[in-house]
Amino acid sequence: MTNKNTTQAGEPASAPLQCQTSPPCRILVADDEDSIRLLITNKLLETVKNVLRVAVPIAVMLQFCLPAALDAQEVKPAPALPLQSQDIADQPNAMTTSVVGKCEYSADGVAFTNLEKGQILVQGAIVRTGEAARTDLFFRRTGTSVRLQANSEIRLEKMTLTTKDGLPVVHTLLDLRTGRIFTVVRSAVAGSTLEIRNAAGRSVVEGSGIGRYIITADGTHVAAKDSVIPLKVIGENGITIIAAGEQFSRKEGKMLPVSPALWVKDLIQLDELQASTETLAPEKPSPKP
Secondary structure, eight states: OOOTTTTTSSSSSSOOOOOOOSSSOOOOOOOOOHHHHHHHHHHHHHHHHHHHHHHHHHHHHHHHHHHHHHHHHHSSSOEEEEEEEEOOOOOOOOOEEEEEEEEESSSSSOOOEOOOOTTTEETOEEEEEEETTTEEEEEGGGGGGEEEOTTTTTEEEEEEEEEEEEEEEEEEEEEEEEEEEEEEEEOOOOTEEEEEEETTTEEEEEEEEEEEEETTTTEEEEEEEOOOEEEEEETTEEEEEOOOTTETTTTTTEEOOOOTTTHHHHHHHHHHHHHHHHSSOOOOOOOOO
């Protein structure tokens, strides 16, 4: 009888193959699919556990840290605006409330662009109207509206802001270069002034109340009816005070009565401009600059 542990030649049979590494590894055969699935599942679970061991402490830490960081961000004061930008924002300005026909403006006096309703104009701006055109400017801080008639040009020469008795006081100087303007003043602060420079010199409106005027670049001044504030013209020959219903002509150098028939159309425009001014102007001056 032949021994099962020996070969036919009488040599002992070789031992079953084993892995030489320690610990012994398990060789999976192709038909052991359940074992492979189990091994992969165990490996995935082990990986997830390792990730959770790291992620959970981080999540807990973020839960306490993020609210503190957000709170710190909320209470952090906003950076202050540069002084130059703040100064520009506080400057007195004018806004266009009506534009009819071809009107232009320039911030530097060189490049002109189309003027539109709602345009904000600051000191130094130039506004001009074309043929059969007109535009209305509203100076909010002084409660003043200015209507440029056709073929007119004006420069917002100076607009300064001071304080009197805790209220803002604005000094506005307009340079009327060509054409003519209608202006309605509804001033609530006695210290505010409006000056219009033309060929006759400077026309000054100062004091509180309502004033309605027609002024041309060549030096004609009209103080329309219902003007509580008189118009003061400072020229080469001294000071001329123009009361309601009076007209001063530089060419003739004397005061003339205003003819209602001559100015009927202009008075209608003044009434229209005054109505818009009363709608836009605040009832009481704001203490804010």
